[in-house]
Amino acid sequence: MARDIVIWPNKVLTTPTQPVTDFGDKLTTLLDDMFESLKEAEGIGIAANQVGVPLRCSWVGREDGTFFEIINPRILEQSGEVTLEEGCLSVPDQFAKTPRFHKVKVKYQDRSGAWHELEAEGKLAHVLQHEIGHLDGHVFVELLPQLKRTLILEKMQKLQKALKRRKNQGE
Template sequence: MARDIVIWPHKVLTSATQPVMDFGPALEKLLAEMAESMAEAKGIGIAANQVGVSLRVALVGREDGTFFEIVNPQLLERSGKVTLEEGCLSVPEEWEKVPRFEKVKVRYQDKAGQWHETEAEGRLAHVFQHEIDHLDGHVFVDHLSNLKRTLIRERMNKLQKSQVRKKD
């Protein structure tokens, strides 16, 4: 079952997540719920804290529609510079150009706890960095000017208030 996506600046999005220690059925269930939430929102990636769970788990979408399930990821190498337009499921309807590294090498565990390393470039590298930022307690707006971040925060606060009213 899909979980609700948390809207920034909720505290769970601004705090670093905890490493996964239990690679059992609870992790499988969380990954399935995250996949459903991401699909419903038509996203290309999602981190566990975006559905209110402060664990170091994310899904990173490939261009073919499949995704990496990454647990306890680490950025090992970064090179080049690129600026691409970026959005976020937790900051809906907001798109801004964000500087990132063009190529990255990432080490992560799969849902069974096995370690993997992968290299990515272009849009895939961008998504890896975006999701790992989430796990570190950062949202793409943290890369923007104070003015842009303040304006987006005001819009998200209004959105959160309107969602609360709809639930009442």
Template sequence: MARDIVIWPHKVLTSPTKPVTDFGPSLQTLLEEMAESMKEAEGIGIAANQVGVSLRVALVGREDGTSFEIVNPQILERKENVTLEEGCLSVPREWEKCPRFHRVKVRYQDRTGEWHEVEAEGRLAHVLQHEIDHLDGHVFVDHLSGLKRTLILDKMKKLQKTKARQKDS
């Protein structure tokens, strides 16, 4: 069952997540719910804190439409600055140019706790950085100018109020 996507600046999105230590059934359920939420929202990645769970877990979309799970990820290397158009499920309908790296090397665990490393470039590197930023308590708007961030913040606060009113009705 899909979980609701949390809208920025909710506190769960602005605080670093906790490492996963239990690779049991609750993690498996969370990963399935995150996959449903990502599919329903038509996203290319999602972090656990975007569905209100402060754990270091994310799904990362590949160019072929498939995705893979990263648990307790760490970026080991970053190479070649690049600026890319970026959006976010937690900052709906907002797209801005964001500084990233063209190539990254990431170490992470899978759903069983086994460690892996991936070297990525282009779109996959972009999605990895975006999702790991979430797990570190950052959203892409943190990389923008103060003015752009404030304008988007005002829109998101209005959206949060609208959603809260809809829930109450």
């Protein structure tokens, strides 16, 4: 079941997530719900804290349109600076050229707890850094110049108020 996506600057998005230690049914349900939320929002990645759950797991989209889960990920290596257009489900309708690394090597677990290593470059490396950033308590907006960040913050605060009003009217 799709869950609501949290809007920045909600505290759950700016707090580092906790490692996943239970690879049972609750994790499976969370990952399935996150995937439904991701597909509904037409995103390329989603982290658990974006649906309000402070656990270290995420979905990452490949350029071919397929997705995979990363649990307890760590970036082992990164190289070659690059700037690409970036957006975020928690910062809707806001896009900006964002500095990242062109290549990364990541270690992560899958839903069964098995460890994997992945070397990625280009767009996939960018998405991995974005999602792992979420799990570390960061949003891409933090990488932008102060003025751009402030303008986006004001828009998100207005959006949060509008969503709250809509929710209160619906109850």
